Amino acid sequence: MPSLTVRPLDGCRGVRAAGEIGLATRTIWERVLEQAVREGEGVYYLELSEVTFVDVAGADALAAAAERLGDGRRFVVRRPPPALRRVLEMFWPDLPTIEVSMS
Amino acid sequence: MSAAVEHPGTAPDPFVHPALFYRDEREYLDGTVPFVREGLAAGEPVAVAVPGDRLRLIKDALGDDAETVRLLDMREAGRNPGRIIPGVLRAFADAQPAGRRVRIIGEPIWAGRSATEYPACAQHEALINAAFRGRTVTILCPYDTERLPEPVLADAHATHPTVIPAGPGPAHDSAAYAPDAVVARYNEPLPLVPDALTVPFTAESLPQARHLASDEGRRLGLTGVALEDLTLATAELTTNSVVHGGGSGVLRVWGEGGHVLCEVRDRGRLTDPLAGRRPPARERRGGRGLLLVNLIADLVRMHTGDEGTTVRCWFAR
Numbered sequence: 141m142p143s144l145t146v147r148p149l150d151g152c153r154g155v156r157a158a159g160e161i162g163l164a165t166r167t168i169w170e171r172v173l174e175q176a177v178r179e180g181e182g183v184y185y186l187e188l189s190e191v192t193f194v195d196v197a198g199a200d201a202l203a204a205a206a207e208r209l210g211d212g213r214r215f216v217v218r219r220p221p222p223a224l225r226r227v228l229e230m231f232w233p234d235l236p237t238i239e240v241s242m243s
Numbered sequence: 244m245s246a247a248v249e250h251p252g253t254a255p256d257p258f259v260h261p262a263l264f265y266r267d268e269r270e271y272l273d274g275t276v277p278f279v280r281e282g283l284a285a286g287e288p289v290a291v292a293v294p295g296d297r298l299r300l301i302k303d304a305l306g307d308d309a310e311t312v313r314l315l316d317m318r319e320a321g322r323n324p325g326r327i328i329p330g331v332l333r334a335f336a337d338a339q340p341a342g343r344r345v346r347i348i349g350e351p352i353w354a355g356r357s358a359t360e361y362p363a364c365a366q367h368e369a370l371i372n373a374a375f376r377g378r379t380v381t382i383l384c385p386y387d388t389e390r391l392p393e394p395v396l397a398d399a400h401a402t403h404p405t406v407i408p409a410g411p412g413p414a415h416d417s418a419a420y421a422p423d424a425v426v427a428r429y430n431e432p433l434p435l436v437p438d439a440l441t442v443p444f445t446a447e448s449l450p451q452a453r454h455l456a457s458d459e460g461r462r463l464g465l466t467g468v469a470l471e472d473l474t475l476a477t478a479e480l481t482t483n484s485v486v487h488g489g490g491s492g493v494l495r496v497w498g499e500g501g502h503v504l505c506e507v508r509d510r511g512r513l514t515d516p517l518a519g520r521r522p523p524a525r526e527r528r529g530g531r532g533l534l535l536v537n538l539i540a541d542l543v544r545m546h547t548g549d550e551g552t553t554v555r556c557w558f559a560r
């Protein structure tokens with residue numbers, strides 16, 4: 141079975157995810173995002189360099205969570221797989237609360 | 244020319260969808276340029292989405308007025324007919340302020356359209372009527388009577404409530420208007436292709452199916468964004484089968500001429516003819532999978548019936 145593992149980031153608020161985000165791991169991903177929305181203020185990092193694939197529903201969940209972030213808050217999505225970048229650009233090109241970072 | 248034909252006793256649909264038949268360049272410009280100018284004079288937003296060579300004709304005839312018109316090469320923007328409603332027509336119409344009529348010239352069918360593309364073209368023209376019912380929009384669709392075959396011109400009479408004949412003569416109601424019949428007629432079975440990579444899948448094997456499709460796409464010559472798109476389309480279609488199409492399906496991938504194709508068959512039945520053709524509602528979650536496939540593939544053909552649903556996608560290699 142495909143898996144998605146998530147652990148806290150050292151030194152900043154956020155998580156490092158590894159695996160893939162699809163039908164089988166959607167619930168885990170949505171829990172991660174739920175937690176991220178609840179947690180504090182400012183910037184929340186989603187380090188995705190070890191995530192190999194994100195489907196449209198996974199991108200949809202990320203966008204929906206980002207839309208619930210209050211003033212002055214945002215997600216920084218680090219090194220997402222190409223599929224996530226493509227889907228975000230296509231459906232949520234101007235979402236101010238998601239910043240995609242390739243570094 | 245583009246006036247709605249009113250029927251006594253019924254409120255006319257504000258949506259106007261005439262087919263404009265033209266025999267030559269002069270008739271093309273006579274039918275399109277005044278339509279654009281009337282719109283501009285009334286302060287209406289206007290878009291022109293026609294094949295590139297025709298686009299240049301209209302642009303040159305409009306002169307400086309072309310700057311206030313949205314111009315799109317339909318060969319690019321509308322390569323896959325399934326993406327024209329969400330990606331071209333509604334993308335433009337929905338972005339305009341309410342209260343003014345929106346005018347669009349849309350030419351989705353040109354002489355170079357292949358026999359493989361045509362059923363999707365005819366269904367697209369028919370579905371425009373359902374997609375825009377009740378909207379204050381006019382979509383004028385030019386048809387080249389000299390270069391398009393007779394059955395295509397006959398279909399245009401069935402997919403457009405109003406027709407503007409070639410030559411002199413007024414616009415009139417189309418007696419043959421029957422868009423639902425066109426959608427049904429071109430819901431053609433997609434015969435099984437021998438020698439394709441064949442991968443049955445269930446919820447548990449969705450990732451393997453995606454990996455196998457991606458590997459096969461690479462072996463068949465896809466690279467870069469096209470390979471990513473094949474992978475995304477496979478993921479969305481197979482996931483749809485698991486969630487909506489009976490829990491399982493069969494994925495096939497193969498090469499054909501300049502394209503790599505992927506196809507997903509399942510036991511579900513697609514009941515919404517506009518599935519995958521509505522632009523996403525920002526506030527609504529879910530339901531974007533088939534739309535994404537329409538937006539990224541070079542062609543999408545579908546067949547649905549009691550025996551199940553097949554979705555086949557083409558990606559240029």
